[in-house]
Amino acid sequence: MAEASYDIVILGGGSGGYACALRAAELGMRVALIEKDKVGGTCLHRGCIPTKALLHAAEVADHSRDSASVGVRTSFDGIDATAVQSYKDSVVDRLYKGLQSTIASRKIETIIGDGRLESPTSVRVGDDVYTAPQIVLATGSVPRSLPGLSIDGSRVITSDDALVLDRVPSSVIILGGGVIGVEFASVWRSFGADVTIVEMLPQLLPLEDEASAKVLQRAFRRRGIGYDLGARFESVSPSDDGVVVTLAGGKTLAAELLLVAVGRGPVSDGLGYEEAGVEMERGFVKVDPLCRTSVPSVSAVGDLINTPQLAHVGFGEGILVAERIAGLPVVPIDYDGVPRITYSDPEVASVGLTAAQAAERGIETVEVNYPLGGNGKSVILQTQGSAKVLAVKEPGGPGRVIGVHLVGSRVGELIAEAQLIYNWDAEPSDVAQLIHPHPTQSEIIGEAHLALAGKPLHFHA
Ligand SMILES: Cc1cc2nc3c(=O)[nH]c(=O)nc-3n(C[C@H](O)[C@H](O)[C@H](O)COP(=O)(O)OP(=O)(O)OC[C@H]3O[C@@H](n4cnc5c(N)ncnc54)[C@H](O)[C@@H]3O)c2cc1C
16 A cells, blocks of 8 residues: 655546646645546536537538538538547547646646545545545536436437437437537537427526527527427337337327436545535535535535536636635635536527526616627628627616626627626626627627617617
8 A cells, every 4th residue: 555645635637626736736736636537527528528529510510501501512411420429539639638748747646546535634546545635526427317217328328428429310309408408409400310308497598598598499499409398207118219208298209319418416425525524415515615615624626516517617616726725815706707608509608697597686687688680790600699688777777787698609709708797897888888890799799788888889679
């Protein structure tokens, strides 16, 4: 048995863990990063990156199918699933190599092995023990299922299986209309599959503003993507050529595959957290606003804690923890101010509060909805959608902007400006001063704020 000591030991090398490691090393700490599989975690190997590669292939397929609408003759001969997989894998491999080399260049010790918290200041991997005055838990999350629904990896699959599928299915039922379900629906439809989403709540993307969901739903309907909203899954049974899903009320749906996309649960079972005194809540590690657990020497970040399950949230928490441990001043993350993007066609992007959240918090608001049909670049790109801006209602006119909600092709790239507007407490009249370049999609942000500030340019209600 070997024992090695560091300034900080991090368990889990996904977005949260490796961001913490990189920042801690930059701040001069001796860091051990323990990972049982591959650094980069879900985001790089089974999440953000491979899904966005598939979505890019899907976009290329749509463009080649629709190219005649802009006068370009091409022929669309279908999807080569093996080649799509190779392209996706090449993207992941390249980023994986880059990440490994960045980690090595900061002199972080990467230990490949299954770790377990042995005490508030040590992690065991096999016979070896790694000790440090500060431990960071970052073991992430895995796909969840529903009671009585077993995943077999062939007919009933998770996003992990969907990402390595060697064919385009002829038809798919997707259980769950959240981000993951909606993104796979978009990919598979572009690849030619019949797709139906089953969502228990009354809208797709239940965490997004109702107006955005309605625009997405209309776009999906136009694309031939079916969805059953307010529908409760009851059971699934095998059929000759796939599965039959029964919903409450008796409706049945048949398809080649069922993708279960009902959310992700934390990886914490059997890892020694509770035994070391770390307080837990429904499998998540409980933390305070600075990611401190109930044990003073133990912090936790990423999907393992009950904050938005996003890679960039993990990055932010990892950096916060490294800086706090180094004694730098830190402030809690404002999770409302973190941008969220669903990369389907069309994309849905937002920051701040939805209209429903504002109402729940008793905030009176004014809003403007700017349709993308009034934006030159969006018309050129043949995309439809909308920009909705919510501001606090003040007696003298609109006050602080508290929510920006965008739908349309590539609007994810625009949300960073909205993030600045939200996080700098800007008012519509402040943003209205900024001249946006023409013709760009960024003008939808400018136009919506001009309209809210009472001086609309191209907008008419
Ligand atoms: C299909 C899909 C698409 C997504 N798309 C996006 C997106 O576009 N944008 C976005 O922001 N987020 C996206 N996400 C979410 C994002 O991937 C996660 O929020 C992020 O990966 C969480 O990072 P993490 O470090 O907390 O956990 P993880 O990335 O899950 O990393 C945890 C790591 O810990 C390791 N580990 C676990 N247990 C042990 C152990 N006992 N010993 C050693 N190592 C261990 C695991 O192997 C893993 O590498 C997506 C997720 C999925 C599934």
